[in-house]
Amino acid sequence: MILGALYEQRSSLESPATSLSSETLGELFGEANGIAVSPATAQKLTAVYACIYVLSSTMAQLPLSVLRKVGGRIEAATDHPAHYLLHDEPNQWQTSYRWRETKQAHTLGWGNGFTRIVRSRRGELQVLEMCEPQVTDLVKNGSRWIYSTQDEDGYPLAVAPEDMVHLRAIGSGRRMGTSPIRQNAETIGLGLAAVRYGKEFFEGGGRPTGLVSLKDGKLSPEAWERLKKAWKGAVARLKQSDNKTLLLPADLDYKALTIAPEDAQFLETRKLTRSEIASMFNVPSHMINDLEKATFSNISEQAIQFVRHSVMPWVKNWEEELNRRVFTRAERLAGYYVKFNLAGLLRGTPTERAEFYRIAIQDGWMTRNEVRVLEDLNPQAGLDSMLLNVNTQLLGPDGLPLPVTPKE
Template identity: 65%
Template sequence: MLLDLMFERRSLENPNVPLTGQNLQEYLHGDGRGAQVTPTAGWRLAAVYSCIYVLASSIAQLPVAVLRKQGNRIEPGSDHPAHYLLHDAPNDWQTSYKWRETMMGHVLGWGNGYSRLLRSRRGELLAIDRLLPQETTLVKIGGRWVYASLSDGGTAIAIPPEDMLHIRALGRDGRIGISPIMQNAEAIGLGLAAQRYGKQFFDGGGQPTGVLTVKGELGKDAWERLKEFWKKAVARLRSEDNKTLLLPADLDFKKLTIEPEAAQFIESRKLSRSEIAGLFNVPAHMINDLDKATFSNISEQAIQFVRHTIMPWVQNWEQELNRRIFTRFEREAGYYIKFNLGGLLRGTAKERAEFYHYAITDGWMTRNEVRLFEDMNPVDGLDEMLISVNARPISQQQALPGPTDPQNQ
């Protein structure tokens, strides 16, 4: 009953109109013709969408696996139900890629990504269903925290914390993340305003495109007919391939040129893109802002992106998955989840060859392990470790003959 009251949708003025976040925003802040900033509106800004796509796709494309540590050995945990759900398909509607991409998009847009863990009566994990962040919240009922959400059928449901995957953006209270879009509403609002003005500007609404003059005097009726003629002529010009505007002999049109200062909003949009890229900690060149990019620093920025942008999010995901997917008994048995960052750090053919060479000759990788990394089948006889003759344990080193030894005489 309490959850039904929480999610009851009723208009502030008309009970027959459902109350949603959108019409509440319009009621409080107008009809939206201004640069109103909401998570949904923020996605319409090209720079914001680009940053969210870069981060969401980067997390989604990482290989994820369930592993098990037993003593000093690490083995695949493919016997656990979570392996298929995380590696292939968490539910009937999404692949692992699309589920992680959607969850990450929710985190970056709304500050929180929610997915419900569906288990059997024996506690076995059956599926992972994503929930909409705008329809999910954390509430305290009877001294216990629970997640209140809506099912696909619109029924209010209560989910205990142990059955909820909750990926959070940076927050203040440790329980709920804050939307990066709303946290930086002023900067994103400036970008939305510049984008809207740019459309109006090039559509002819930003400033007059020209001046239409007549060679004689016009009466009131003639003036109204002239305005109607001009509207139809411009509309025909925009809808047809013919770009030549025909005017009667008694009319003259002079086009207004754009002053350089009037077009400075383009620079404002570039500044907005750079600032928004900084808000999401995404290198500017990854959202096609190449003004200050060079071939030398792009490679280094790509490495910094993995280390300082993707790695924190990977840690966020891994720790939340490990504490919710597995029971305490399973964690004690050695099960854990690991994202593989090797795909994002994969170097050129020359760099990989040098890396593999040192790994083989230093004796910490076999040649078949290298072939596996390169998606090649193993070959008989290549599972034995190689070691450099000049690199042996100290205990195995034999005393070398000195200059006074009889052997040197």
């Protein structure tokens, strides 16, 4: 069992290492085929690691900005302390990318991702410190809920809910998320068992174990001991030698006992498990290099579906949690908020972008300089005016076309 992966319910704020109950790792995260399934052991399965990596790296690479809406206009709030912390460096140990990647991985593995907000005495943001989910829990101290965790030196630390950014996976309660790995321990355990079976099979020389029996007659105790010693020596030499043939005396018979991999549908089991794990994390199979049923036509559509149905829910989860914890109520009323930019993930081919920009410019809802900015080009003079297709008529408040004033 991997104790580091054990998610414990804490009994007190003074001793986070003390568990509230005697639940075992198998009870908390599940056990299948004699294999303890935890976030640490589950990531030894390639499909689980790939799904967590895909979602975590996607959330980490999205541009994250602090914006402010004032009088109907939206402007970048680069002067707010949250901008530097969220966009560049949340703490001295992590970049924004690493912080978001790790926090998302914690949420997918343990069901909860925690970040402590450190403020000055004046209430200004200073640092966003990552908290490990293995040592962090929500406990009730009298009539108030408090997060019990540890600081960087391992000392107990109590954090108020308003100072903890708590990202949750789907859970059965309002306060804590539930680990997807715990909820699907049987499926992951089957995959780990298949990996272990394949490892043991090939370590044994690629041969099933069997039973050696005497064809005729009986063996004396002395002959039996000599036979066991000779057999052990032969097997040991077989593992160390390039000769993969084991010779038996003529009066001995060998019968295989282990089911061969093809009879156990070893490859089919691994493929099915990989597909089920991709479904568990809501990741398209081709995103974890399962291209068996993928085609060039449907991969493009699946990439769009990945953004809409896999990434977008997490984006919304992140934005709402950051907005309610990073900003005070007064700042939210003043128009401050955070926003992920999904445009990079939905960026099409040059032909598709050119057609999109052409329509946007001709219909008059984008300027040519705005298009240049999206393409990482510098603005040019004279390209800030809106263009309108000559075949398009402007309508007045009554819905009737406005009269066209001839130029003098």
